[in-house]
Amino acid sequence: MSAEARPGQGVGARVPRKEDARHLHGRGLFVPDMMLPGQREVAFLRSPLAHARIAAVRKPPGSEGRVFVRGDMPEVLPIVAPSTLPTFKLSEQHHLAYGKVRFVGEPIACCVGRTRAEAEDLAEQVEVDFEELPALVDAHQARLDPSIRVHEEWSDNLYLTLQLDNGFDECSKKADVVVKREIELSRQSMNPMEGKGTLAVWDDRANQLVLHSSSQTPHLLRVGVARFLRLNEEQVRVIAPDVGGGFGYKCIVFPEDLCVAWLALKYRKPFRYVEDRREHLVAGANSRQHHYNLTAYASKEGRLLALDAEVTIDGGAYSNWPFTIGLEPGQATGNLPGPYDFRGYRVKTYCVATNKPGFLPYRGVARTGVCFAMELMIDAIARAVNRDPYEVRLQNLVRPEQMPYDNVARKHYDSGDYPRALRMAREKLDVEKWRERQKRGEPDKRIIGIGFASYCEQSAHGTSVFAAWGLPMTPGYDQAAVRLTAGGGLEVRIGVQSHGQGMETTMAQLAHQVLGIDVARVQVVHGDTGTTPFSTGTYASRSMVMSGGAVVNACRELIPRFVRIGAHLLKAPEADCRFENGAVIAPSGSVSLKDIAEAWYMRPERLPENVDRAGLEASVAFKPKRDTGAFSYASHAVAVAVDPETGQVEILDYVVVEDCGTLVNPMVVEGQAIGGIAQGIGTALYEEQQYDANGQPNASTLADYLIPGPTEIPAIRIFHIESPSPYTEFGMKGMGEGGAIAPPAVIFNAVNDALRPLGVEVRDTPLTPEKLLDAIERAKAVPKREAA
């Protein structure tokens, strides 16, 4: 791809991932691989109904000590995630259903066996008497009719309502054109390759409850488990071993975690729960479902002046700890304006409780939805003023000379050249070639379309941003601890967790950049609360900026200490010595880090009197100069072929021009982008959990819930721009989520471009062949007119 590799192993080098060898050889260690003496497996009896009162639960005879309901675990507190956002209502989620079940798949009883099959045999035999209640399946209906409530102690079904008005009336009245659209995204599950899983064991020697858990945020899980099990935190250790993808799903405390933890505490044996795909699809369908009523006010040239938005988010049954259900509406409200320069914005966002699994933050958090909505609007405006969507998009983007730019939702865009990314995307796609082919027509009668989508992505946002979202947890400083080993290698300890991001490599590259130590000699330790400094963890595209920044600063902290020892060993004045490429250099000669380490650890007689007694390890906390976020951005461009006879969409070319500031490892950045785009293609074309009127999910296996496979993902061409952030170390910006943001927008815009002559404009995900065929057949039935 296009970024020129910088030589060496430091920032910008295409260093192959250190993680790959174990994963490619099948030698990774995941929770389901683990087997401890006396280990028991746990399965859950889950609710077959979406909304019902539990009248009675009968355990099978002879199942004492093997089947547990909520009342058997009185020590466990319900999961409550408060938020300070105005109007926010609390939900109480018990680790096992209490009084009522609120979604299909909610755990009711926890069953223990020597094998998973045995535990499932037990779960089948538990009998539950339900009094079925009407299920709240449609968020609009649930919002408007409070007679049936998910949480009966509430007055309605609203978790919260957010409102913002900034200059709307003044700007909207200048408009020549008003464009209205209704836009919608389906409900999805996140489908990491490995589902969630936790193996809990009591360690008598350490006097600790140890959770081996597939977690993105081991330190937060520790806080949460201690809190909800009423333990002291020092009694809990969380180890996240290899984790097979997270995407946000593994950032929270799950009821299942609390159950296995309680069992391990009570019986002092290892207990494990591993989620299977069916459980994931049924009980974990919890993201993306947004609905938008948008009205755009624009000039006759298509210059966006104001936007009026009503956003409805189907929040499901429970708010999660610690991110809360408030995160999604908060992000949707604040990020809807996207990379555009306009000054009038009025938004009302409803987050509604329904009888579905609770909404969780999924890669892209709300931004996939807002980008989809905003980018479809930009194209709709272009159609209304009869201009090329590319031109309209270009003229509305924030310009580089406006940076840093405070937008209409008070987001602070730190740096970048948004129009350049779009111009480059157009050039790389070769629009003229596709337009010609579109005009010529395909021999197989398919229809060509091209589309664009632009977004900017708040990454590595810190204290001020999270505090405004009112979560029970606000990230602040991230710490890293580094230690020069006796042999001259380096240990780096970070509190985040790497589960596909390649941080064992990229963090080592940062250390190499500062200290010159060979990447192979830098051991990155992560994912274990027992051995790493506190961090809130890996989410919100924050790890490189935050934890990476801390690694850089911790490494720098050691340099004066090296120089002092080195100068002494070289018998040179400190002032004449400098540190360079892993050695202390004086005019008379140099000593290596190995020599310095040898002196500190093994030959203290060689040390100077005034040696820094902090030694050769340092723990340093870091946050960026400004914590409102380093904004990455990108423009995606695609060419598609639409088969009007089958409704099939094929992506013929997919171009990304992205800017995540200074690239640490272009290969890792590209891998992250490709993975995210694959998920975004899933959102656009395949993924959907549908519910029937009773709240029953229609998909319970991957035969029904389609996710794209290798043959559905085109070759993706990625090009880089590097605009360093003024606020972060080396100018790095987070980019882990961006790939998943733009694909639905860019694919729909391309399909709508293709189908414009037929009068078809599609606006709800996923774009299934059946939906597309229906739209085409419907359009044939009405007289043709230009959609506006």
Next chain:
Amino acid sequence: MKPAAFDYMRPRDVGEALKALRGANGEAKPIAGGQSLGPMLNLRLARPKLLVDVSRIDSLKEIKDEGDAWRIGACVTHAQLEDKALPGCELLAHVARRVAYRAVRNRGTVGGSLAHADPAADWPLVLAALDAVVRVAGPAGSREVRADAFMTAAFTTVLADDEIVESVRVPKPGAGARWGYYKFCRKTGEFPEAAAALLLDPERRTARLFAGALDRPPQPLDGVARAVAQEGTASADMIAAALARLAPGLGPAARKLRVTAVQRAILQS
């Protein structure tokens, strides 16, 4: 999900398999590749007391050229056909190559696909179009059932609890025969949303066209097949009308997709 407990036995020959099935009073299931039954066991949708594993019975794995026909043993895998176990039969290799994914094809069998009787599966449709005959082994010996009559409803066949598929006889198309097979899948390897198979064999004076992936067994579109044989084509309206008769209740998009599948099978031939 893990299966409920079951017993397992691996008979050496067909006789032993039939005896085991008979002895289980309808609570046994034969298993070959397990590519459909396996997931159903895991989901506990199928709960047999006994699994009779027929996959190691040599006589069920034979492929023979019988002159005017091929005989394919029930336990021949899709992958074997994909890899041209039958030289000269491009059609079967073409179909086999498109069954699910290679991992499924490595284990899944032709007989298993027929016996499982998923209306969206490849073999029930293609073998019906090819006028194949299924040989069924049972307590009273073997009987033969035409492939287009083998599936009686979705996931239901003429097989009794104590019978298994033994082999399939596929007549060799004559010189100058043409065929088409089109299926529309949302993604590679998934079951199709619509499918159609066509055989035009002037030498044997046969024109057979079937639509698959319906909520019922593959349906013959005889009138359309005749029109194609005589005029080389058939109108979309004619196909739609035939489908509306054979598979009523399809919505506009679903019908459109199935018409397209039939048209494209015809185009291929």
